[in-house]
Amino acid sequence: MKVMIMGMDGYLGWPLSMHLSSRGHEVSGVDNLSRRKNVNETGSWSATPIKTMNERRIRYKEVSGKDLTFYRGDLVEPSFTDLVVKKEMPDCIVHLGEIPSAPYSMIDVDHCNYTQNNNIIGNNNILFAMKDHVPNCHLLKLGTMGEYGTPNLDIPEGFFEIEYRGRKDKLPYPRQPGSWYHLAKVHETWNIMFANKIWGLRATDVMQGVVHGVLTDDMETDDLITRFDFDEVWGTAINRFCAQAVVGHDVTPYGKGGQTRGYLALRDSMQCFTLAVENPPDETEYRVFNQFDETYSVNALAEIVSKVAKEYDLEGKIRNIPNPRLEAEKHRYEPDMKHLPALGFKPKFNLEDELRITLPKLIEYKDRIEAKRDKIKPKIFWSQ
């Protein structure tokens, strides 16, 4: 299958490119390298040193014998997006090419606008290019479980049937996102739903939980490793906790720590995307997948990181700190997940297993974390 990965240089885009290539798909990709630039802007870097796209592709060719086609350019430019889609004529576009950080979007008006404009317009340009050149192409779009927020109800996969004042209808499930970044993801979800309605574009809108881990089976050498961000802006809670444990800092959950989310190991995320790529929706179908494995509270995450850290003689002392975000710190969290298991998804790596792979690797790069340890403490506040 011809698969085009938007955001090939990113945390997920790079390992997914190799993974799909190793399964025999013809993989091309696009990136504007903005993640490297944006992480640099906030004064941080990836704990794992990552190679340039050219170095990565050359190295991957050496170990696998396979070519990855790469286009450097910006999806926000409609002419560029149109051109690469027309040139590649993909069967599937995996759209991971977005700015992925909630705190980054909360810095100020410019970062809010940059995030919303970049993500919404890039996504629009992909929709129009598909309509014009590959109307049967499958758009596999990365959304986030964060689109739903934390309602006091079960969270279905995208839609729900309800009765209201004695009448019934099936409606898009109301979204209650918690940052300018999460809002942009919701806006894109509505835009995709509309493109599906008017043009019949087929799409899978993936509401993914937080992905953890840094290694996949395709990373035969560290030249092929993916990035691992651990600072307050680009690092997830798990990543920050791991980095803190490695450099002997307290592990610091935000607030009361009852914030509960869905989590998924990197290799299980690859498995999910692969299932979606290889089992496309019907022509003219729009479907939503909730994509996660386990749910944990932030306190539970901290405890598991701390427990596994001790196996490597790290202290991992837990200390809750004031929450820079505005979010419920104790709430219901019961998302459905039926669509991916129906396609055969079987998670293989739980959080503890994955940490026993991630932590030793981070210990190798302890100096790089130490050099940026002041970047872990939160300085961006939601109510600022």
Added chain:
Amino acid sequence: MKVMIMGMDGYLGWPLSMHLSSRGHEVSGVDNLSRRKNVNETGSWSATPIKTMNERRIRYKEVSGKDLTFYRGDLVEPSFTDLVVKKEMPDCIVHLGEIPSAPYSMIDVDHCNYTQNNNIIGNNNILFAMKDHVPNCHLLKLGTMGEYGTPNLDIPEGFFEIEYRGRKDKLPYPRQPGSWYHLAKVHETWNIMFANKIWGLRATDVMQGVVHGVLTDDMETDDLITRFDFDEVWGTAINRFCAQAVVGHDVTPYGKGGQTRGYLALRDSMQCFTLAVENPPDETEYRVFNQFDETYSVNALAEIVSKVAKEYDLEGKIRNIPNPRLEAEKHRYEPDMKHLPALGFKPKFNLEDELRITLPKLIEYKDRIEAKRDKIKPKIFWSQ
């Protein structure tokens, strides 16, 4: 009260500026004059010849003795928006400064992106400027009834309480908008709701029906008249039907004509906005107003226009034509409207009354409609 009107040069912005000024409010306004430019781009013009902003303000001063402060600039520029809000320190910002056309947004990728970027980013910039300079200011934001789409349920005002799988919650009512333009309005609604949540900004999000009419009591001479668009891109169904009747063209509803929407006379719209301005929400309150008077199907509109046209010796023959839009042509439409009546809203002009004011005025400008009669027929198709 210090009121700032974003989009002062527009169809609603100009009459509202005069109306609020005549009620004793201190009115300032902002516009980038994009409506004039965008209508010109599509080859059309207003049936009523409209004066420049300078001419309008000078003339209004002559008849009323009152000053209207005007800033020409673009809300998409955060620095400009920040500056005007900081300079004026308004008690209320009425945000009408958006690209308001569904067909315009459907022309191509550039018009889709222009509409979404212009509307979303301009709105974001207002939110940030309010937060930074006037956190107690009331944002009165123009949304549209079109945000809701046409669900098979009653349409409450913004939120609804539901039971799902045995649990209850109050949630934002799911929106199902029908164009890139309507989608942008929905995106802004979510963004405002979030700004309210994190910063406590108070806001009234107005889901307004289609406004009709061209005259208000402040328009003592035609130098003060507002614009009246009648082409396929910028004209509403009523406006197109009126223009067609005036130049002896068939009145042409789209499709089967069962599409039903809420409608409101221009002077009643002024009354609604004034009630909202003068009765702001509580500090930190976000409220949604459904703002309309009557509901009509497109066929019913055509019949009423045709009937009133005959009073002026116009033929007004009705002929349904293929629908360029993708929309339900027969559907339920039962929106609530409780909040504005609770503030004292009493509609004074029904559609027939208003048409007896509008049609004679349009007949005066028959030549200007005749000159652009080829711009009424739809050429922009939703599925193109």
